Amino acid sequence: MNQVIKVYKQQVPAMKFVGKKYVGDDVYSHWGEWFANGWFDKVEDAMGGVDNILNIWKDGGGYVGLEFRKEGELLEYWIGMFATTDTVVPEGFECVQFEAGNIGVCWxxxxxxxxxxxxxxxxxxxxxGMEFKLDERGYVAQFENGLCPRFTTPDENGNVILDYCFYVK
Known part of the structure; x- marks a missing residue:
């Protein structure tokens, strides 16, 4: 059973999300192609290794499912990674720029x-007590952040922790 065990606000730097955008009914089905095609490796190479993002954000480096929602409705789904703002976007990928700000995190x-x-x-x-931050379109940016080791290494009970984050004011 999934339970939320921790909630907190975290400051994040300005970042660039590098990935691919999906719309439609089956947006979550694209994760397998990311691993099969080595696309996370391409993003990591473009940013000069995940240490570059880890140097500016301690919870960076995770594989991310980024959602843009309005009034709960999913409008865009992206798969990719957060990178430094100077990362050159590899051919075939797109990016979303994020200003420095705050995220609300649920474990x-x-x-x-x-x-x-x-x-x-x-x-x-x-x-x-947090309030969602809306982008210029009125969307809330929220994302799954699969971090090493809390998501990738199960504990003694076989459980993991997935960070789910919202941009907040």
């Missing part, structure tokens, strides 16, 4: 097949 604890059930995380953010 989802459970089995790897359970922690992606993040539908109620927004309630924890509001309960903690």
């Amino acid at each position: 989802n604890y459970g089995g790897e097949d359970e922690v992606h059930d993040v539908g109620n995380n927004w309630k924890y953010i509001l309960k903690d």
Whole structure:
């Protein structure tokens, strides 16, 4: 069973999200092609290695599922990674620029097949007193941040932690 075990606000630097945008009904099905095609490796190479993002954001370097939502409705889904603002976007990829700001973070604890059930995380953010930041289109940017080792290495109970984050004021 997935449970939220920690909620907090974190400052993040200006960053560039490098990835690919998906729209439509089956947006979550593209993760396999990212691993099969080595696309995360291409993004990591473009940023000069994940240490470049880790040097400016301690929770950087994760493989990210970025969502843009308006009133709860999914409008865009991206797969990729956050990178430094000077990262050159590789051919075939796109980017989204993010200003320095704050994110609200929820740690989802459970089995790897359970922690992606993040539908109620927004309630924890509001309960903690945070307010969602809207972009110029009125969208909320939110994302799964699969970090090493808390997401990639199960604990003694076989559970992992998936960070689910929202840009907040």
